[in-house]
Amino acid sequence: MDFILQNILNALQWGSFYALIALGYTLVYGVLRLINFAHGDIFMVGAYIAYAIAWFLLGPAFDLSPLMTFAIAIPLTMALTACVGVTLERIAYRPLRRKGAHRLYVVITALMCGLILEYSNLAVLGASRLKFPELVEKTIWHIGGVTITNLKVIVIFAAIAVYVFLNFIVTKTKIGMAMRGISYDKFAIPLMGIPIDAIIVFTFILGSSFAGLAGLLFAMSYPILEPFMGMIIGWKAFIAAVVGGIGDIRGAFYGGFLLGFIEVGVVTIFPSTYRDLFAFSILLIILWVKPTGLFGMPQSTKI
Amino acid sequence: MQKYTLNVLMAACAVFLLVLAHFKIIDNYIQAVIMFVGINIIMSTSLNLVNGNMGEFTCGHAAFMCMGAYVTSLLSVLCFGKNFGDPLLPQYMAMFVFPIMILAGGVVAALTSLLVAIPAFKTRDDYLAIITIAVNYMVISAIENMDFVGGSRGFQGMKNTVWAMNDTIKGPWMLFWVITFTVFTIWVIRRFITSTYGKGVNAICQDEVAAEIMSVNTNKIKLVNFMISAGLAGCAGGLFAHIIGYVNPQSFNILKSTEAMVMVYLGGMGSLSGAVLSAIVFTFLMEVLRSQSLIDFLLAPATFVFPDWEPSAGVIKWVMIPLLLVLIMQFRPEGIMGNKELSDVFPKLKKYYTFK
Numbered sequence: 001m002d003f004i005l006q007n008i009l010n011a012l013q014w015g016s017f018y019a020l021i022a023l024g025y026t027l028v029y030g031v032l033r034l035i036n037f038a039h040g041d042i043f044m045v046g047a048y049i050a051y052a053i054a055w056f057l058l059g060p061a062f063d064l065s066p067l068m069t070f071a072i073a074i075p076l077t078m079a080l081t082a083c084v085g086v087t088l089e090r091i092a093y094r095p096l097r098r099k100g101a102h103r104l105y106v107v108i109t110a111l112m113c114g115l116i117l118e119y120s121n122l123a124v125l126g127a128s129r130l131k132f133p134e135l136v137e138k139t140i141w142h143i144g145g146v147t148i149t150n151l152k153v154i155v156i157f158a159a160i161a162v163y164v165f166l167n168f169i170v171t172k173t174k175i176g177m178a179m180r181g182i183s184y185d186k187f188a189i190p191l192m193g194i195p196i197d198a199i200i201v202f203t204f205i206l207g208s209s210f211a212g213l214a215g216l217l218f219a220m221s222y223p224i225l226e227p228f229m230g231m232i233i234g235w236k237a238f239i240a241a242v243v244g245g246i247g248d249i250r251g252a253f254y255g256g257f258l259l260g261f262i263e264v265g266v267v268t269i270f271p272s273t274y275r276d277l278f279a280f281s282i283l284l285i286i287l288w289v290k291p292t293g294l295f296g297m298p299q300s301t302k303i
Numbered sequence: 304m305q306k307y308t309l310n311v312l313m314a315a316c317a318v319f320l321l322v323l324a325h326f327k328i329i330d331n332y333i334q335a336v337i338m339f340v341g342i343n344i345i346m347s348t349s350l351n352l353v354n355g356n357m358g359e360f361t362c363g364h365a366a367f368m369c370m371g372a373y374v375t376s377l378l379s380v381l382c383f384g385k386n387f388g389d390p391l392l393p394q395y396m397a398m399f400v401f402p403i404m405i406l407a408g409g410v411v412a413a414l415t416s417l418l419v420a421i422p423a424f425k426t427r428d429d430y431l432a433i434i435t436i437a438v439n440y441m442v443i444s445a446i447e448n449m450d451f452v453g454g455s456r457g458f459q460g461m462k463n464t465v466w467a468m469n470d471t472i473k474g475p476w477m478l479f480w481v482i483t484f485t486v487f488t489i490w491v492i493r494r495f496i497t498s499t500y501g502k503g504v505n506a507i508c509q510d511e512v513a514a515e516i517m518s519v520n521t522n523k524i525k526l527v528n529f530m531i532s533a534g535l536a537g538c539a540g541g542l543f544a545h546i547i548g549y550v551n552p553q554s555f556n557i558l559k560s561t562e563a564m565v566m567v568y569l570g571g572m573g574s575l576s577g578a579v580l581s582a583i584v585f586t587f588l589m590e591v592l593r594s595q596s597l598i599d600f601l602l603a604p605a606t607f608v609f610p611d612w613e614p615s616a617g618v619i620k621w622v623m624i625p626l627l628l629v630l631i632m633q634f635r636p637e638g639i640m641g642n643k644e645l646s647d648v649f650p651k652l653k654k655y656y657t658f659k
Contacts, residue, residue: 035429095633104360105636108568111362111561112625112632119621123614235436235557242433276444280437284418287434291426 002145007268008261013152013221015260016159019253020214021237022244023166024207026252029241030170031179031203032097034106038088038114040234042208045117046081046215047132047225048125053077054133070135077216078209085208086201088113094197114234121227132223155217162210163253169206170249179203183247239283245293254294259283308655317482324475334478336590338546341481342539343582345488347566348575349535352492354564355572355642356501357528358508360432361419363439364536364563367412369555371537372544373446375408376461379545383467384460397467401480404464405541412537413530415442420529424522427511439560446552457551461544481542488535492575495531504528508573565628570638577640584639588627592620 021043028036053076056062057069064072092113096106139150170176178199181189190196218233219225240259244251259279266278287293320337323329329337350364382392382400392400418438423431447455468476495501503524506514515521544550562585570581591597598616599606606612631638646652 029429035432092629096636099636101632101636105568105632107360108564109629109632111564112628115561115625116622116629119618119625123618123622124612231557235440239433239437242430246429273444273448276440277448280441280444284422284434284437284441287426287430287437288422291422291430293430 003268005144005146007264009146009148009152011261011264012156012257013260014263015257016155017214017218017233017256018237018240018259019159019256020162020210020217021234022241022252022256023162023249024211025238025241026244026246026249027166027179027203027207030247030249031182031200032093033103033183033247034093035110035238035246036207037107037110037234037238038117039207039211040230040237041114041117042081042085042088042230043211043215043218043234043237044121044227044230045084046077046208046212047219047229048121048130048215049080049084049212050077050216050219051130051132051225053080054135058133066133066135066137073135073216074213077212081212081215082205082209085204085211089201089204094200114231118227118231125227127227130225132219132225134223135220151217151221155221158213158217159253159256162213163249166206166210167249175199175202236279239280243283243286243293245295248293248295251293251295258294313486317486320482321475321479324478334475335546336586338478338481338542340583340586341485342543342546343562343566343586344485344579345535345539345542346563347570347578347582347585348488348492349532349539350563351567351570351573351575351578352495352504352528352532352535354567355574355578356496356504356508357525358572359423360428361435362432362557362560362564363419363435363437364532365555365557365559366435366439366442367416367533367536368540368543368559369442369446369550369552370415371405371408371412371540372550372555373408373452373458373540374411374537375404375541376458376544376550377452378404378407379464380458380460383464385463386460390463394467395471397464398471398476401464401468402483405480405484405538408541409534409537412540413534415537416529416533417526419533420526423525423529436557439555439557443552443556455552457549459549461550462548465545465548477542477546481546484538484542488538489575489579491531491535496575500524500527505573565624568638569628569631571640571642572638573642574638574640574644576645577638577643580645581639588624589620592616592623 021039024039024042025036028034028039050073053073054069057064057072058066092109093106096109136151136154141148141150170179178189178194179202181192181194182196182199186196218229236259237256240255241252242255243258244253244255246252262282263275263279266275270278320329324334346364346368350361353359353361379401380386382404383390383394383397415438418441419431419435422434426434446452452458465477496504503514503519503521506517506519507521507524511521540555566581566585567578569585570577570579593616595616598614598619602614602619606614635641640648
């Protein structure tokens, strides 16, 4: 029983990371119908930004306490990562959108931007891995036979909080209404006096800042940074978003947790090398049976 | 007359290259580059069949290459290698059996593509993209978990087959096979695209619903198209494995698929001659950017400001190639040829050749 509970907890932690990144994918997709393949690498950049901030604030110039650093690092990392995301939108995606380029070209640009981020990081910082400093002192609680660390609790709560926040923004506020409007009809919305570019920039700010948050939390939980850390986790988060039904906030959230549970479940039963094989096979079957994901609505094609 | 010019020209080129290679006038490095050009041509034209002509978005083409490479390598080692006990076949058979083994790898790769083709009946666009990525990861991690082919350590011993061919009749055998299979691929794709099936493929690209109304059996055409594309990629994989003499599942990861995609979009979607041209350009670009002195020269201003920074060519190459593609997407999104063949761009060429 304890064993199962422990694994459920681990699955919740992994699912939280997937959900945080998948929410960014799904937000951008929901508004622009664009798969922002660079999102996994924005997550990686977020982790590196968090490292730089932590190194800077803990260093001799400021000499802050770790907890204080953590408190400052959260908003700062989110803001700076959002800058990266918005820059990407501004210099790579917006010119293409203005020209009315085919969706596919934008997707390829996104994929290539991801590669550029990865390899320029590798070129500038080198292949050596960085060790993230410990910001929050690790507390371990034993409840029955289950060990809970405070980091796991923080990660899970962060994911839930972000989900509730985003759900509120998208469904209850005016800006969320504008976002839904853009995804419904991109041509009529500017006629209603809604600034389409501002809304899109806002979407990128939201998605990228939560990727930055995920990067910070990931770096704290698994404190080794390398330039390709965003690649596999980004692809998996994308799969989570698709399984949930891309473009739907709920879908990304539940899809992330579903993927977390599948992966941890496979690892507990089989050797850990089978993790990717089983995870991807199960996802293939889900998509085979329900091609638009769990929550996705089938789009009607106009003739 | 013009019906044969291109064939004669290609045959002459191939013979010329083979003679040069046989008498060691071009060294092994240039031979290797030519062989990689051939393999990249097979990869880009076969991916072009799905991504360009059919207008789907698949980004897991390396999975089929991986299947082909492993199946061919396994057969090759079984027949002529010493990893699994004595060779099954005598050495002089190698040159007759080799193309059959490559084609067997292609057939298995084509069967693997059913994993993508059958879901493609119902799904399109992003969901299909995700299925292809998933298949790519599945194939890699399935092979990593197979111990009898070495798992993640990789698999070798294919060179015995090449040596066996060389012992029977001395010559640049791998170059010969790569050229043969490249021409075979282009011929197959050209015949396929100009056939009735090919018209159906183009119809699906334009409008799937309308195509179905016009009594095009879309499912069947999708199935055939995916299988041909994957089968040719499998052949490319088999050749790749025999050139290198070593395969590793991680060399067929998503980066390899990205390379194939870069070639397709560089050349222009749905253009066969564009795909060939872009494969040549891309391979040479990769080789040129490998030179450290060129990279040092290009980045001289940056290294002057930051003297501690020592960029390595292998890394900078992968910054520059995506950057090139981003710029292409911004300023010439239709690629080099843009859905046209060479003879459409230069109409005067029509006088001199037709290629059917």
